[in-house]
Amino acid sequence: xxxxxxxxxxxxxxxxxxxxxxxxxxxxxxxxxxxxxxxxxxxxxxxxxxxxxxxxxxxxxxxxxxxxxxxxxxxxxxxxxxxxxxxxxxxxxxxxxxxxxxxxxxxxxxxxxxxxxxxxxxxxxxxxxxxxxxxxxxxxxxxxxxxxxxxxxxxxxxxxxxxxxxxxxxxxxxxxxxxxxxxxxxxxxxxxxxxxxxxxxxxxxxxxxxxxxxxxxxxxxxxxxxxxxxxxxxxxxxxxxxxxxxxxxxxxxxxxxxxxxxxxxxxxxxxxxxxxxxxxxxxxxxxxxxxxxxxxxxxxxxxxxxxxxxxxxxxxxxxxxxxxxxxxxxxxxxxxxxxxxxxxxxxxxxxxxxxxxxxxxxxxxxxxxxxxxxxxxxxxxxxxxxxxxxxxxxxxxxxxxxxxxxxxxxxxxxxxxxxxxxxxxxxxxxxxxxxxxxxxxxxxxxxxxxxxxxxxxxxxxxxxxxxxxxx
Numbered sequence: 396x397x398x399x400x401x402x403x404x405x406x407x408x409x410x411x412x413x414x415x416x417x418x419x420x421x422x423x424x425x426x427x428x429x430x431x432x433x434x435x436x437x438x439x440x441x442x443x444x445x446x447x448x449x450x451x452x453x454x455x456x457x458x459x460x461x462x463x464x465x466x467x468x469x470x471x472x473x474x475x476x477x478x479x480x481x482x483x484x485x486x487x488x489x490x491x492x493x494x495x496x497x498x499x500x501x502x503x504x505x506x507x508x509x510x511x512x513x514x515x516x517x518x519x520x521x522x523x524x525x526x527x528x529x530x531x532x533x534x535x536x537x538x539x540x541x542x543x544x545x546x547x548x549x550x551x552x553x554x555x556x557x558x559x560x561x562x563x564x565x566x567x568x569x570x571x572x573x574x575x576x577x578x579x580x581x582x583x584x585x586x587x588x589x590x591x592x593x594x595x596x597x598x599x600x601x602x603x604x605x606x607x608x609x610x611x612x613x614x615x616x617x618x619x620x621x622x623x624x625x626x627x628x629x630x631x632x633x634x635x636x637x638x639x640x641x642x643x644x645x646x647x648x649x650x651x652x653x654x655x656x657x658x659x660x661x662x663x664x665x666x667x668x669x670x671x672x673x674x675x676x677x678x679x680x681x682x683x684x685x686x687x688x689x690x691x692x693x694x695x696x697x698x699x700x701x702x703x704x705x706x707x708x709x710x711x712x713x714x715x716x717x718x719x720x721x722x723x724x725x726x727x728x729x730x731x732x733x734x735x736x737x738x739x740x741x742x743x744x745x746x747x748x749x750x751x752x753x754x755x756x757x758x759x760x761x762x763x764x765x766x767x768x769x770x771x772x773x774x775x776x777x778x779x780x781x782x783x784x785x786x787x788x789x790x791x792x793x794x795x796x797x798x799x800x801x802x803x804x805x806x807x808x809x810x811x812x813x814x815x816x817x818x819x820x821x822x823x824x825x826x827x828x829x830x831x832x833x834x835x836x837x838x839x840x841x842x843x844x845x846x847x848x849x850x851x852x853x854x855x856x857x858x859x860x861x862x863x864x865x866x
């Protein structure tokens with residue numbers, strides 16, 4: 396096991412490419428062949444279908460809101476062009492649709508009920524939830540699909556995989572991205588403001604994904620599980636120019652056309668990075684784990700579920716504060732004298748207690764994941780020693796990338812994101828509790844795992860709870 400700064404000199408890539416263009420990012424993608432973004436793009440969908448698909452009929456899936464915004468027009472365009480829709484499935488607009496696996500099964504059953512469905516192209520007309528449901532359904536049926544985004548709200552339009560609730564547990568199901576996206580800037584601009592601010596929060600969360608990837612790269616070199624080395628191209632696609640893109644997109648929430656386009660393109664590029672790497676590591680750190688906990692808890696305000704991006708925004712603020720507190724001192728933190736790594740039985744008891752209210756299936760899944768990432772006492776102590784020996788190098792690289800909390804907070808505020816827990820029906824105590832759960836649900840190394848391996852996880856949470864300047 397490496398124990399000195401010199402041994403880690405090659406952990407980070409020596410050369411990172413310049414920020415690739417949107418075209419270059421698309422070329423790196425494995426599934427998507429074209430992203431057409433232009434006014435009245437729905438008129439071009441028949442030609443896109445003929446150019447990129449073997450099928451000669453389409454099946455539209457939307458909800459009542461997105462069908463009214465774009466689906467009805469698209470249905471008319473297809474029928475007038477001689478490319479008929481053999482079916483239209485519309486989910487209710489109220490209550491708001493959830494990204495649940497059972498909805499995938501509903502879509503699959505509907506597609507299979509249509510005549511000659513194997514020669515059909517599923518078309519997702521909607522925002523992130525509709526897209527993820529169609530993506531997974533099409534993937535299970537082996538059908539390439541087309542996406543018509545109706546809001547610049549998520550990076551999932553172009554991503555590999557679909558994030559869905561299955562038996563109450565949030566997980567990413569593998570499935571290919573759309574072969575073609577047809578996006579109308581005016582349609583995106585007219586989307587409800589909360590969807591644009593949600594997209595801004597999702598994109599801003601990539602700041603934490605970046606610092607967590609740096610942490611994971613170092614921890615992996617020192618023997619930690621759940622890590623991936625930094626890929627230079629994926630890093631360039633997701634992190635180069637990220638702050639500039641966010642500054643260009645802050646007015647998306649106010650319906651500014653240029654800001655909405657910058658936001659959508661920024662989100663699309665991060666999705667292309669996931670296609671290229673077949674992993675969400677470049678764009679998803681512990682800020683998404685916080686979000687996943689609240690999604691499993693069905694976090695809502697006045698009966699309406701909080702959007703994915705707004706949960707990510709709050710998770711990013713919590714993660715930014717946690718990271719800032721952990722790396723506050725140039726001296727590596729040490730655990731309390733009484734701290735020791737829990738045994739397997741003790742860890743299982745901790746996990747079960749944390750997830751008791753979410754049902755047996757969720758609890759069992761969390762126990763399984765926590766066990767996969769658990770190190771025994773000997774391995775854990777060796778890792779902790781190596782992390783402390785290399786603290787200076789790790790700290791310098793993380794702080795070079797980390798956006799200071801006050802600046803991150805102001806950026807979120809400008810982008811229209813919730814910046815106080817109460818805005819999305821949270822409290823400081825609930826954020827602290829979610830941090831404990833977030834550390835347990837995925838074998839992906841983040842700053843939460845770093846603090847846990849160092850034996851200072853609870854100490855950092857205590858500081859987070861008492862510092863008034865944070866969340």
